[in-house]
Amino acid sequence: MIKTTVLDVTRIEPRLKHPTIFDHFDSLEQGESFCILNDHDPKPLYYQLLGERGNIFTWEYLESGPEYWRVSIAKPATKDASPTVGEIAAKDIRKAEVFKKLGIDFCCGGKKTLQEAAQSVGLNKEQLLQELENTTSIPSNGTQHDFSAWDPGFLADYIYHIHHKYVREQGPIIEQLADKVAVRHGAEHNELITLAEELHNLMEDLYQHLKKEEKKLFPFIKQSDKGGYTERQIEEIIQAMEHEHESAGEELRRFRALTKDYTLPANACNSYTYLYEKIKEFETDLFQHIHLENNILFPKTIEIAKQTT
Structure with a gap:
């Protein structure tokens, strides 16, 4: 049963915070949820909950700073076999x-x-x-790849060469452009200063994320590291990757709110316009990147783990 709908973690003694949250979580029935309110990103709690309780919960950011973070934690109700x-x-x-x-x-x-x-x-x-x-x-426009039919190793290579390289090539360009526009227009449009700072944070998180996928997950998928992980370890790695995907998606949605869906002011210069176009292009690529991994590559990887570990 739900002990409280909103748990204000800021009012709890530090040494009792995580035990209290776990107690509230353990009390939930299937289909129930509660919200935690904190004064910093509770991401470490996610990993602790995943490690100690397993993949039996959902984690959704309702508010992501800078003053408060609100996260909904739920035990999903048992679902039918309908496709997601x-x-x-x-x-x-x-x-x-x-x-x-x-x-x-x-x-x-x-x-x-x-x-x-x-x-x-x-x-x-x-x-x-x-x-x-x-x-x-309605016929499809242009050539469409049937990614779901691809071999997992081939799909991992595709993601690396198309999407990982894109992030590494375009990320620094966008960061430099954001800094330039913030210096030029930040005094009049304060949101540009925040945008530049948060873009740096997003890109740094993504660069680290790519390294983890390439070091831990992709070698297993391509079978060059066969037997290196147990099925449970692969599931935990994937859960962590999905959580980082969710955080990146939340950040991109925050950028849209911050810029009013990238609405340009009347005095926007060419660099200002180019920055917004580049971020929108980056968003499109990243969402396709996440779609290929979350919905196609990761489920295939779990099947590989079941067969080989």
């Missing part, structure tokens, strides 16, 4: 475009059911199903 939005998007790129048009997150939020996804954008399940059904008569 991530699984649907992985099988048909046209349906992924429908999700994108409706504002449904199918990469970081790919584990949602159709019912949950529909509710998140103010629709009912039947309306969403109708939107998806309408795509069956």
